[in-house]
Every structure is written in C-alpha cells, then in structure tokens.
Amino acid sequence: MMEKYNHQKVEQHWQVEWEKRKVFSTDTDLKRNKYFIMEMFPYPSGRIHMGHVRNYALGDLVARYKKMMGLNVLHPMGWDAFGLPAENAARKEKSAPAKWTYSNISVMRNQLKSMGLSIDWDREIATCHPEYYKHEQRFFIELYKEGLAYKKESMVNWDPIDQTVLANEQVIDGKGWRSGAKVEQKNLSQWFLKTSAYSEELLSDLETLDKWPEKVKLMQTNWIGKSEGVEIYFKIKKSDMLSSEKIKVFTTRQDTIYGATFCAISCDHPIAKEISKSSSRVKNFIEKINKIKFTNDDEEKLGVDTGVEVFHPFKENKTIPVFIANFVLMEYGSGAIFGCPAHDQRDLDFAIKYKLDVIPVVRPNSLKEEEFKIKNEAYTEDGLLINSDFLNGMTVVDAKKAVSEKLCGSGSANLKINYKLRDWGISRQRYWGCPIPVVYREDGEIVPENIENLPIILPENIDFTGKGNPLDKNEEWKKTKCPITGMSAKRETDTFDTFFESSWYFLRYCSPRFKDPFDYDSIKYWMPVDQYIGGIEHAILHLLYSRFFTKALRDLKYFQFSEPFSGLFTQGMVTHQTYRSKEGVWLKPDDVYFDTAEKIYKKFDDRKDVELGRVEKMSKSKFNVVDPDSIIKKYGADTARWYMMSDSPPDRDLEWTESGIEGSFKFINKIWRLVVDINKGRKIAKKSRSNEDYHLLRSLNNYIEKITNNIEGFHFNKVIANIYELTSIAQKEYESKNLSEESLSVFVNAYVKLIHPIIPHISEEIWKLFGNKGMVIEQRWPEKISLDSVNEKVLVKLAIQINGKTRSVIEVDSNISKEKAENIAMKNSKVQKYAGSKKIKKVIYVPNKILNFVL
RNA sequence: GGGCGUGUGGUGGAAUGGUAGACACGGUAGACUCAAAAUCUACUCGGUGCAAGCCGGUGGAGGUUCAAAUCCUCUCACGCCUACCA
Numbered sequence: 001m002m003e004k005y006n007h008q009k010v011e012q013h014w015q016v017e018w019e020k021r022k023v024f025s026t027d028t029d030l031k032r033n034k035y036f037i038m039e040m041f042p043y044p045s046g047r048i049h050m051g052h053v054r055n056y057a058l059g060d061l062v063a064r065y066k067k068m069m070g071l072n073v074l075h076p077m078g079w080d081a082f083g084l085p086a087e088n089a090a091r092k093e094k095s096a097p098a099k100w101t102y103s104n105i106s107v108m109r110n111q112l113k114s115m116g117l118s119i120d121w122d123r124e125i126a127t128c129h130p131e132y133y134k135h136e137q138r139f140f141i142e143l144y145k146e147g148l149a150y151k152k153e154s155m156v157n158w159d160p161i162d163q164t165v166l167a168n169e170q171v172i173d174g175k176g177w178r179s180g181a182k183v184e185q186k187n188l189s190q191w192f193l194k195t196s197a198y199s200e201e202l203l204s205d206l207e208t209l210d211k212w213p214e215k216v217k218l219m220q221t222n223w224i225g226k227s228e229g230v231e232i233y234f235k236i237k238k239s240d241m242l243s244s245e246k247i248k249v250f251t252t253r254q255d256t257i258y259g260a261t262f263c264a265i266s267c268d269h270p271i272a273k274e275i276s277k278s279s280s281r282v283k284n285f286i287e288k289i290n291k292i293k294f295t296n297d298d299e300e301k302l303g304v305d306t307g308v309e310v311f312h313p314f315k316e317n318k319t320i321p322v323f324i325a326n327f328v329l330m331e332y333g334s335g336a337i338f339g340c341p342a343h344d345q346r347d348l349d350f351a352i353k354y355k356l357d358v359i360p361v362v363r364p365n366s367l368k369e370e371e372f373k374i375k376n377e378a379y380t381e382d383g384l385l386i387n388s389d390f391l392n393g394m395t396v397v398d399a400k401k402a403v404s405e406k407l408c409g410s411g412s413a414n415l416k417i418n419y420k421l422r423d424w425g426i427s428r429q430r431y432w433g434c435p436i437p438v439v440y441r442e443d444g445e446i447v448p449e450n451i452e453n454l455p456i457i458l459p460e461n462i463d464f465t466g467k468g469n470p471l472d473k474n475e476e477w478k479k480t481k482c483p484i485t486g487m488s489a490k491r492e493t494d495t496f497d498t499f500f501e502s503s504w505y506f507l508r509y510c511s512p513r514f515k516d517p518f519d520y521d522s523i524k525y526w527m528p529v530d531q532y533i534g535g536i537e538h539a540i541l542h543l544l545y546s547r548f549f550t551k552a553l554r555d556l557k558y559f560q561f562s563e564p565f566s567g568l569f570t571q572g573m574v575t576h577q578t579y580r581s582k583e584g585v586w587l588k589p590d591d592v593y594f595d596t597a598e599k600i601y602k603k604f605d606d607r608k609d610v611e612l613g614r615v616e617k618m619s620k621s622k623f624n625v626v627d628p629d630s631i632i633k634k635y636g637a638d639t640a641r642w643y644m645m646s647d648s649p650p651d652r653d654l655e656w657t658e659s660g661i662e663g664s665f666k667f668i669n670k671i672w673r674l675v676v677d678i679n680k681g682r683k684i685a686k687k688s689r690s691n692e693d694y695h696l697l698r699s700l701n702n703y704i705e706k707i708t709n710n711i712e713g714f715h716f717n718k719v720i721a722n723i724y725e726l727t728s729i730a731q732k733e734y735e736s737k738n739l740s741e742e743s744l745s746v747f748v749n750a751y752v753k754l755i756h757p758i759i760p761h762i763s764e765e766i767w768k769l770f771g772n773k774g775m776v777i778e779q780r781w782p783e784k785i786s787l788d789s790v791n792e793k794v795l796v797k798l799a800i801q802i803n804g805k806t807r808s809v810i811e812v813d814s815n816i817s818k819e820k821a822e823n824i825a826m827k828n829s830k831v832q833k834y835a836g837s838k839k840i841k842k843v844i845y846v847p848n849k850i851l852n853f854v855l
Numbered sequence: 856g857g858g859c860g861u862g863u864g865g866u867g868g869a870a871u872g873g874u875a876g877a878c879a880c881g882g883u884a885g886a887c888u889c890a891a892a893a894u895c896u897a898c899u900c901g902g903u904g905c906a907a908g909c910c911g912g913u914g915g916a917g918g919u920u921c922a923a924a925u926c927c928u929c930u931c932a933c934g935c936c937u938a939c940c941a
Contacts (some may be wrong), residue, residue, distance in 0.1 A: 208889090216858065222858070225940065251941060264941095301939080325937045337941045345856080346939055352892040420940055539936085647867045647879065655867065659880055666893090667879090674893085716867075721878035728878095804922035806874045842922055850873045854921045 002138060005672035007636030011761040015116055023777055024118045026074045028525045036072040037063045037524045038506060040534030040542075041078045044104040044126075045085060048111045050574040050618055051535065053628045054654060057644040058571055058716070059533045060117045064757040065711050066366040067118065068781040072275035074526055076509040077112065077119045079105050081128035082498045086432045090464045097432040098460065101128055111629055116760055117638045118777070123512045127501035133434040134455030135517040136500060139549075141437060141448045148194045151446065154425055161490045163467040165429040185290075187642050188468035190427035191494065192435060194747050195548045196839070199224055199419040201562070202547055213651075216539045223540050225420025229403050230254050231334060232413040234310035235261055237319055240278075244271055247310055247322065250333030250418060255399035258388035259340040259361035261351065263310055264303060264323045275306050275324075282306055282324060300695040301350045302326045313412050314389065320502070330339065333418055341378065348378040352783035361388045362396060424545065426497045431462060433495025441482045441489040450483040456491070469493060497616065502542055503549035506520040506532075506564055523559050532565040532788045539570065569714060570654040576624035578613030590622040614656055626656055638759035639665045646720040646760055667724070668762060671755070674731055675748060675766050682744040693743040694787065698732040698794070699726065700747055707780070716758075723755060745770065800825045802834040820844045825851050 039059040042052055063075040079101075086097035093100075105126060112119070143149040159167040159176035166183060176183055195202075203224045206217045229252035231837055236245055246675070247263060265272050267286045276283040285304040303325035312318040320338075321533060327346055328337055341351035342360040351358055362383040363372040369386050379827065385391040385828045391399045407413030415800055437449040449456060459477040462470045471477065471493040482489045489613040507758045510526040511519035523682075541563070550564040579587040579601065592601050601610040618625045631640050631665065637758060648654040689697075703726040710718045730747060733739065746771055755761040756776045794814040798821060799806045808830040816823045825831055842854040 219861070219936070223936075228939075229941080249941085253941075325939095327941095329940070332940045339941090344941070345913090346941080349939095568928085605863080649868080652861095652868095657867085657880075660867080663880060670894090718878085720871075725877055797874080799921075800876085804920090809874065842921065846873055846875090850922085852873080852921060 002362075005669050005762070007638065007668070007761070008557065008633070010116075010765045011116060011637050014761045014764045015019045015113060017120075017775070018116075018118075018777070023774075023775065024075065025122055026120050028522055029072050029232070030525065032070075032072040032524055035063075035066045035531075036074045036076065036529045037066065037531040038074075038076055038509065038533070040532070040538065041080050041502070041505060042108065043080045043083060043085075044101055044108055046104045046107065048108055050626055050628055050656060052112075053115065053272045053640060054571060054574050054644045054650075055533060055535070056112065056115060056117055057641040058569075058650055060115070060641075060760075061645065061711070061716065061757040062531060062533075063118050065781065067777065068779060070780060071820045073118075074123075074343075074509070075118055075120060076123040076125075077117070077121065078123075078125040078505055078509070078510075079127065080498065080505075081105065081126045082433045082495075082501060084430065085434070087430065087464070090432075092496075094464070096460065096462070097104075097424060098128065098458075101432075101450050102126075106249075110419075111632075114629075114632050114637060115641065118760075122546035123509055125172055125505060125508055125512050125552050127434075127498075127505065128432070130455040130457050131500065131513075132505075135508070136434060136496070136504065137437040137449070137456060138517065139504070139553065139556070140496075141451060143552060144195065144438075144448050146556065148197065148552055149191060149192065149426075150189055151189055153187050154187045154190045154192075156188050156190070156429075158184045160184055160275045164469065168285065182486055188427075188429075190425055190633060192425050193424040193548070193552075195424045195545075196419060196421055198548055199226070199421045200652045201551060202421070203419075204542065205547070205563055208567070209563060209568070212259055212565075212568055214567065216536070216543065216568060216570060216829065220544055223379060223544065226417060227252050227419075228415075228417050232313060232314065232338070232409065232645075234338065235412075237309040237311060238243070238614050239308050242271065242274055242308060244274070245672065247271060248334040249336045249338050250416060251338060253340065253343065254402075254403040255342040255385065255391065255394075255396050256343045257312075257314060257338070257403055258391065259342045259359045260312060260320060260338040261341060261357040261359060262321050262339040262354075263324055264328045264337050264339055264350070265373070266328040266330040266335040267324055267326065269324075269328075270337045271308075271322075272306075272324050272397055285324060292441050301346065301353060303350060303354060305354070307464075313407060322354075323354070325348075331422065332420065341375045343380055344377050345378045345380070345464045346372070348376070352376070359387055359539060361386055361391075366653070390854065424497075424499075424548070425546045426500055427494040427495050429469045429472070429493075430495050431464075432460070433498060434500065436492045436494050436496060438492045439480055439482060439489040441485070443487065445482075447482050447484060449490070450454050453483060470692050471495070499542060499545050501821065502551070503545045506546070507550075507553070518558060520559070521820075527559065528561055528563055529567075531567040531569065533571060536570040543568070569651070571650050572648065572761050574618045575615045575653050576626060576656045578616055578622050578624045580611050580613045582609060582611065586623045617653075618656070631661065635661060635665045636668065636695075636761070638761050639668050642668060644719070645716040647717055649717050650714060665726075669760060670761065671727060671759075674727065674734070677770065678730075678734055678744055678748060679769055682741045683739040685739060685744060687741055689740050689743055692737045693740050695741060695786060696730065696737075696747060697743055697787055699729045699733075700750055701787070702783050703783055704750065704754065711757070721757070725759075726751070726754075746785060750785070751781045752776055753779055796848045797852045798825075798848065800831060800852055802831065803855055806850060807831070807834060808848075815850055816847075818843075820846075821851050825853075 008494060014046045015482040037059055039055045064075050066075040075455045081101050086101050089100045090094060090097050127133060127363060128730065140149055159166050159179055159181055161179035161181040162176060202223060203226055204495060206220060209217060229250060232249050232251065232254065234249060248263065249263065272286065276286055282304055289302065305325040306322050306324055308322040309319040310322055312320055328335065328402060328743060330445060339347035339350060341348040341356065341358040343362055348358065358374050360374050361377060363386050364379065364381060364383045382396050385394045385399045391402060394402060396820055404413065404415060408415060408474050437456045439447050439452060440450065441447055459474055462474065464470055466473060478490045478493060480489050480491050481487065481669060505525060506529050507518060507527065511522040546564050551562055554560060554562055579589065579592050581587055581603065592602055593604060602608065603610055610638065616622060616624060622795055628640065639661065643661050645658065646664060703722055707719050710722060752766045754764050761775065763776050795811045796814045797809050797811050800808040800810060808828050810824060810828065812824065838852050840855060844852040
C-alpha cells in the first residue's frame with residue numbers, strides 16, 4: 001500500500017527549508033533585470049480571510065514564475081497597521097492599540113507563512129512603527145514648506161454624545177453608528193494636501209499606464225473630472241443689500257447664454273450669506289436647507305428668490321433674477337450657475353417649480369424650429385442655435401467658441417478649466433495614527449517640527465475610558481516648546497488619515513531599514529513596481545493618493561520617476577452561497593442541510609425550509625465566511641492555492657464551494673500517486689527513447705507553450721485546465737505504453753517546474769523524490785525539449801465544411817498543402833453527398849483549422 | 856440620472872471571426888470491495904433516430920460574412936461604480 005501524501009508534514013518542511021536557505025532574500029543586483037511585484041498589504045485585523053488568500057496566491061504565482069524566468073524578484077510584505085479597529089478594541093477589551101496590533105501581526109504573519117509565500121520577510125514593515133512613520137512626518141514638513149500642505153476650515157461629521165469625529169461610513173441614516181445620536185456638521189480647522197495642484201498631471205499620466213485595467217483608469221478620469229468652460233461675470237443691478245458688483249458663474253454651455261432665465265447660487269456662497277443678514281426670508285431658507293441636508297437625500301429642488309437681479313451679458317437692459325438653490329454646490333466651480341432650463345434637466349425642473357421662463361436656444365438638426373418644443377425634458381444633445389441673435393444657425397461647438405471670444409474680449413469672462421478632484425483632507429481626530437508634526441505656539445503661530453526632532457512618537461500612557469480623542473486630553477504629551485524660539489507650545493493632536501501610510505510604503509520596501517526615507521540607489525534599481533495586485537475597491541482613493549505622493553516626492557527631489565505602479569491587476573472577490581430562514585434571518589452553512597427527498601435546503605433544528613440567498617462576498621454578518629486557517633490545516637496550502645486559481649478568471653469573482661475545494665484536494669493527491677508510481681516504474685523501464693515515447697514528449701512541449709502563454713496573460717484558470725489535461729495525458733500514456741526511463745524523467749522534471757508557481761510544496765517534494773539536487777524554485781522555467789520527431793508526423797484535425805457548416809473532420813499532416821487537403825476532402829463521402837454534382841464556387845482553407853467548400 | 860461591465864449546459868467557465876460547451880464541479884452507470892470510502896472506466900446541451908446521422912442551440916430581434924458566442928444596429932435582464940459636478 002502506497003503511503004498517502006502528508007501535506008502537513010511536507011508543507012511545513014519546505015517552508016522551513018525556504019526560510020533556512022534564504023531563497024527569497026533579495027538585493028540590488030545591477031547585472032540582473034529586476035522584477036518588483038507586490039500585493040496590497042493587509043490591515044492586521046487579527047486573522048487572514050479568503051480575499052487575502054486569493055490576493056497572495058495570485059501574486060505568489062507570478063513572483064515564483066518570474067524568479068524561475070531568471071529575474072531578480074522583489075516580493076515584500078508589510079502591515080497597514082494604523083486605524084480605527086485598534087482603538088475600538090482598546091475601548092472594548094482594554095488592550096493598548098499597539099499591543100493589540102503587534103499581536104495580530106504576529107498571528108497573521110504565521111498564517112501567511114503557512115501559505116508558503118515567496119516573501120522576502122527581511123523587508124517586512126509595519127506602518128505603526130516609529131521607524132516607519134518618522135519618514136512621513138518628514139515628508140509632511142517638506143510638503144508644508146513647499147506649500148503643498150496647508151490648513152483650512154472644513155466640515156466634519158460630529159457625534160455629540162461620543163464627542164468624536166465620525167468617518168462617512170460611521171454615519172448610518174444620519175446617525176452615529178455607536179451612539180445612535182443625530183450627527184451634526186461641525187466646522188474644524190484641518191490639514192490638507194494639495195492634490196489639486198496635480199490634477200492635470202494625474203489625469204494626463206493615466207495615458208502612460210498601459211498595463212493598468214481600462215476600468216480603473218476610467219474611474220480615476222471621472223473622479224478627477226476635468227471640464228473645460230468659461231467663467232462669466234454677471235453684473236448685479238444696484239442693490240442696497242449687497243456690496244458685491246458681480247456674480248461669477250462657471251459653465252461649459254456658454255452657447256446657451258441666450259436661454260438663461262435665472263441665476264442660482266449656493267447656500268454657502270458669500271453673496272447668500274450677505275443677503276441673509278438683511279433678509280429674514282433668505283436666512284430662514286438657508287437654515288431650512290442646512291437642516292434637511294443630511295436627513296433628506298432625495299433630489300427635490302428648492303430655492304428662494306433673493307430679490308437681487310443681474311444683467312444678461314448680451315441682452316442690453318435685460319435683467320434676470322438671482323435665486324439661492326439647494327442643488328448648487330459651493331465646492332464646485334464658483335458656487336454659482338446661470339440657469340438655462342431648455343437645455344439642462346436640473347434647471348428645467350427648477351424653472352417649472354418656480355414658474356420661470358423656458359427659452360429654447362438649440363434645436364435638433366432633424367426638426368424645424370416651429371416643431372421643436374420643450375416640455376418636461378431638457379434637450380441636451382447637439383444641434384443648431386436659435387433665438388440667439390448673432391449665434392443663430394451655428395452649431396453648438398461654434399457657438400461656444402463665439403460666445404467665449406466675445407465675452408473674454410470684453411473682459412466679462414475668462415476661459416476656465418475645472419476639476420472635480422479636491423484637496424485631500426488628512427486630519428483625523430484619532431489616537432491610533434501618525435502624529436502630525438506641528439506645534440501651536442502661545443502667540444498663535446503654527447510651526448512645523450525640526451526634522452532632527454522626529455519622530456514625534458505616540459504616547460503609550462493613554463486613557464481610553466473617556467470620550468473624544470485621547471491625545472487631546474493628554475496634557476503631558478501635548479505640552480512642548482517651539483522648535484525655533486523655545487516658546488511654550490502645544491502639539492497638534494490630530495493624526496494622519498491612514499491612506500497617508502499606504503501612499504508610499506512601496507517605496508520603503510526598496511530600502512526598509514535605511515536611516516533616511518530612501519536609499520537613492522535602491523529606489524532607482526527597484527522602482528517602479530512592475531506588478532501591483534489588489535482589490536478593485538482601491539481603484540480610486542489609495543491608487544490616486546499613491547500616484548499623487550509619488551509625484552510630490554519626485555518634486556521634493558527624492559527620485560525622478562512619476563508613476564509608482566507600471567502594472568496593475570485587480571482581482572475579484574471571493575463569494576459564497578448565503579442561506580436565510582423564511583423569516584429572513586441569515587443562517588450558517590453548518591445549520592442547514594440538503595434534503596435529497598424534497599430537493600430543498602432545510603434547517604437542522606426545526607426542519608423548516610431554507611431559502612437560498614444570493615451568492616455574495618464573504619462577510620461575517622451574512623455567516624458565509626470560510627476561515628483560511630482551518631482550510632489550510634485540513635487540505636493544505638497547495639490545495640487552497642490550487643482552488644484559488646481554478647475555475648474563475650482572476651479578475652472575476654470566485655465562488656467558494658465545498659465540492660470545489662474537495663476536488664482540488666483530490667487532484668493534489670492524484671498528482672502524488674501518479675509521480676510515486678512513475679518513480680517506481682522508471683526504475684524498471686527501458687533506458688532510451690523509442691517511438692512510443694513521442695506522444696508524451698510532444699504533449700509536454702505543447703503544454704509548456706500553453707502554460708507559459710497563459711501565465712503571461714494572467715489566464716490562471718486556463719493554466720489549471722492545462723495542467724489537468726497534461727496530467728491526464730501523462731497518466732494514460734504511462735499506463736498504456738512502455739515508456740523509457742529517460743523520457744519519464746524528462747517529463748517529470750519539466751512537469752514539476754510547471755506546477756511549482758501554483759503548488760510549490762508538492763513540487764519541491766516531487767523534485768526530491770526523483771533524486772534531484774537543490775530546489776525547484778532555484779531552477780529555470782522549462783523550455784521545449786528538442787525532439788527528433790522526423791519519424792513521426794504531426795497530425796492535426798481539419799474540419800471539412802460545406803457552406804460554413806462542418807460536415808466532417810479529417811486527420812492530416814500539419815503542414816499539408818491546400819491542394820492536397822482538397823484532394824483528400826473531395827474523396828470524403830460527406831463532401832460527395834452534399835456537393836454532389838453542384839459547382840464549387842470557392843474554397844476557403846485555414847491551415848490546421850478548416851477547409852470550407854462554398855457551393 | 857450618468858458611466859462601466861456581464862449574459863454560453865444543472866453549476867463555475869473554455870472558445871475573441873474558423874469543429875460551441877475545453878477543463879472542473881455536480882449527476883448517471885459500471886469495475887474494484889463482504890460493504891463503504893477512496894480510486895479507475897464510460898456517458899452527461901436539447902430534440903430525433905436501432906445506428907451512422909440529422910435538426911435546433913451562446914438573453915431577445917435584425918444585419919454584415921463562405922463562416923458570428925465573437926463584428927454592427929436595436930432591445931431586454933442583471934451586476935458594479937458614481938451621483939444635483941453646471
């Protein structure tokens with residue numbers, strides 16, 4: 001009886017061996033080409049989940065493959081270690097955030113190691129370590145000095161009971177997630193980074209990222225939101241209420257200026273504030289809007305006529321009313337618009353409600369002017385100008401140009417490019433984050449710390465029993481001196497947004513223990529990252545901030561390149577079936593069973609019917625989580641890795657099924673049985689090759705090519721299919737033919753390398769079983785073996801079609817000529833039957849694929 | 856409202872203009888076994904036929920082509936992102 005494959009023993013053995021022999025340690029080596037691959041680093045929540053397993057299995061496959069291709073591979077790992085959960089745990093379990101975080105890291109590090117990843121653990125970093133965050137404090141000071149970091153008033157979500165600032169996702173239905181109190185908007189002075197200074201570059205450089213998914217680039221493009229238009233100044237008709245003389249309005253549809261029947265400004269517009277001082281009607285309206293802003297998110301348009309009027313820029317003596325409207329945003333453009341109801345749906349809705357004029361000024365090309373009427377739908381398409389004086393008859397494009405020229409020429413407008421992208425607010429009123437290195441002096445001055453004084457370390461003696469930010473209450477820590485004058489001062493108690501840490505960690509991997517932020521030569525050698533792999537949920541924020549950071553650090557002269565990640569891959573989620581009771585309560589998979597008689601799922605306890613929920617992303621609240629740790633223990637890391645690659649393409653969602661993992665497990669064991677068998681058999685086999693061997697060897701060559709191409713193309717599910725096929729061929733050939741010792745060894749030696757990137761442990765074990773020296777991971781990726789195959793023709797299947805419909809399949813020599821193929825096909829009975837005496841009009845021949853007779 | 860994506864067997868998915876359903880899961884039957892598990896073998900899109908085969912078939916309707924899951928037009932459904940961005 002054959003010994004069963006013991007995955008626990010084997011996997012542990014090779015993990016120890018790899019570590020002992022420092023196989024994955026890397027160093028700068030200018031003589032070799034580098035390959036920098038990394039996956040998004042995890043938040044140390046306590047345990048890894050299946051999403052991590054998929055992410056790291058994917059990356060590890062590529063990393064091992066590239067290493068075997070002879071590249072100098074850097075594959076590091078770290079921890080995104082600051083964040084709110086550590087503080088929540090501190091409040092709940094009375095454990096210090098640092099202690100909680102480091103203990104989670106050590107658990108998760110072991111879990112990741114049990115996956116058998118080819119990580120250079122010597123480069124491990126944790127962002128909560130002062131030796132990491134001191135560098136970003138330095139960046140902040142340098143950015144501040146360059147004017148790229150600044151302070152301004154900004155609204156935050158404020159929980160009045162917990163006395164704390166809430167993140168957007170902590171506000172549920174306008175209430176604090178923990179206290180349930182109604183969330184208020186509070187104006188706080190906060191730190192910002194000037195991402196907007198790089199809007200244009202962030203947008204235009206997307207074009208250089210040809211190894212990024214189009215989808216991600218599109219999402220970033222939309223987020224940056226460039227729009228070209230004009231700022232028009234509307235002169236205000238003399239009014240007692242106002243000191244301002246004009247209202248600045250941004251538009252991209254200056255061509256519709258003759259259709260303007262009102263102007264609208266935001267509630268937060270300075271003019272609105274000024275009017276509200278003298279008009280109680282306006283004041284009441286603004287207060288009402290501010291109240292319903294966060295409770296009522298439906299899009300009802302509300303406005304109030306301010307009584308102020310402005311002059312139309314082209315129609316002499318014609319005035320239009322100025323409204324304050326809830327749909328005009330202060331944060332975009334100039335916080336004021338002109339309303340052209342005929343050609344903007346929002347303006348039309350507003351005009352109908354407040355009985356304002358609707359003047360159509362663009363008509364569709366297909367309709368005459370008399371036929372064209374605006375009812376409840378604004379016309380936003382292209383067309384020809386009407387009712388517009390000197391613009392009549394022009395196209396939209398020409399009219400835009402004509403209006404811009406005339407208005408700019410007279411000084412009543414400027415060309416203007418607007419971006420939706422706003423500056424990045426980085427202040428968080430939190431303890432567990434990187435302290436912002438500035439002090440507030442007694443005399444009111446804000447002074448950045450001296451770089452020599454860094455790091456500003458988080459205090460350890462903290463009290464989490466109270467409300468609010470513990471740093472703010474820590475008088476001892478807050479008390480300091482001005483680094484320049486020595487005058488007494490107080491520390492900034494806000495900490496950085498955790499996206500700050502993740503915006504540059506890839507750079508730190510290049511020289512993780514260097515005294516300064518970066519060792520220039522290391523950065524120059526390793527950067528940019530060749531392949532970055534992670535979830536699509538970071539398509540905008542993390543990836544955009546990292547791109548911004550890279551450009552900002554470049555401008556601080558740390559290096560010369562502009563983009564951090566030349567290749568990006570976004571993998572899909574891991575999903576799982578959900579179950580719910582008739583009452584709609586989520587059920588654990590263990591609590592339900594399949595009743596084979598009734599063909600329905602039922603609950604164990606009360607035998608009631610169970611409804612199959614949707615297949616959804618694994619989440620604790622839906623009870624559809626599978627724990628990687630127990631899977632790895634039960635089936636082994638190779639099985640888990642194999643399953644992660646099988647079935648679904650890596651960019652799509654992968655559905656976790658019990659039968660799927662079982663199937664993978666069976667296959668791993670099948671591989672083992674087969675190679676053990678072959679190893680025994682080869683010892684009594686004939687020595688050298690004969691005709692019988694060629695089918696196996698030719699298949700091997702064929703699959704070396706397929707597998708290599710599929711790895712290069714990230715078609716890992718197809719790689720899996722290829723290996724299934726190749727294994728099955730090997731098994732059949734071995735059992736049915738008298739193969740030689742030489743070809744069996746050649747086959748297994750290549751096979752073991754082909755499977756290595758996916759299932760490295762069993763691959764090493766087979767390598768050893770066959771008496772080889774060293775390790776598979778140190779070998780070169782297999783190339784096709786040379787075959788003196790002259791003695792056997794390569795036969796291919798050729799489909800014979802009549803009028804494009806396949807009627808027969810013949811086997812021919814792969815390099816057969818068209819004429820020869822035709823001759824053979826013509827004798828085919830099927831062709832005789834269908835073609836008969838009919839005339840053949842045309843013959844289409846695609847070598848090795850089809851031969852089509854058109855009748 | 857806007858943008859993007861996806862629709863192929865019982866299921867996950869192959870095929871990116873050239874034999875639709877590779878490979879896997881599940882299922883059915885058989886071999887081995889006292890029995891079960893494991894393993895191995897065969898079959899598994901629908902219709903029809905003893906069979907060789909024939910017919911239909913990639914959400915739906917048209918079109919281009921010798922040939923369409925693939926390209927074009929319209930349409931339906933689902934998913935994701937985003938949202939009063941002037």
